[in-house]
Amino acid sequence: MPEHADGDAALVARAASGSEHAFRALYRAYVRPVYWLAHGLVGTPADAEDVTQETFLAAWRRLPELTLESESLLPWLATICRFQAANRVRRQRRDREHTAAGVDETLPATVDVERQVATSILVDQILAAVRxxxxxxxxxxxxxxxxxxxxxxxxxxxxxxxxxxxxxxxxxxxxxxxxxxxxxx
Missing domain, CATH: 1.10.10 (Arc Repressor Mutant, subunit A)
Incomplete structure (x- = not known):
């Protein structure tokens, strides 16, 4: 029987108790939507991969205190992802300002805050419609x-x-x- 047939609540409970198998099932279920949200927020594939990994690391650490309020873990992961992306953007901005080497060509020249807000609002609207x-x-x-x-x-x-x-x-x-x-x- 597929792992996520148990439902997110059961997987979250097992993962919070230390089950790596349950956490892997949650990871496989949600890594793609979290990655695409991260990509929309940070703009580059490499940064989106890092934000995705940071999101799941933070989720793993916080699972024991989580009370799942919906049938899906995605809204909670999306919130963590937004915070991780904002932290990464701030860190990159600070690093660019404090390095004498100049601008790193791999980083976006400017952060499109309006696009980030629009993406975040759209994700919230989609999640609300799906709920x-x-x-x-x-x-x-x-x-x-x-x-x-x-x-x-x-x-x-x-x-x-x-x-x-x-x-x-x-x-x-x-x-x-x-x-x-x-x-x-």
Missing amino acids: GLSPLDQQIFRLCAAEGYAYQAAADELGVSHGVVRNRLSRIRTHVRTATETETA
Whole structure:
């Protein structure tokens, strides 16, 4: 049986008790969406990888004190990721100001704060729209949109047909798009 079929709450409880196996399952489930959020906030693949790793390290340390408020660990990880990205940007800015060697060509010349805020707001809107979905639709969204499962793989995982996943995902995308467009209009 797949590891995340237990649900995030069960995996979080086991990981908080020291289960590396449970934490690896959570990592595999959420590393992609955390990476893409980090990339949107810091702008480079290398920095996004570092922020992603720092996010999961901080999550591992904080799991014993976590009370999961939703069915998904993603909102909590997204919050940690935003803080880690902001810390990295501040650290890079400070390092650039204090080095005599000049500007590091690999770092962005300027930090687009407006883009970071817009990305953060969009992520919050998407998460809010997904929280309003049925449990099955939330699982389909997590598997297909966040984890990159193909329709048939998600269908096999959830015990439903390929058509159910395809049709529901189409409705989910429309719902999320409408919810985010309504919020930004």
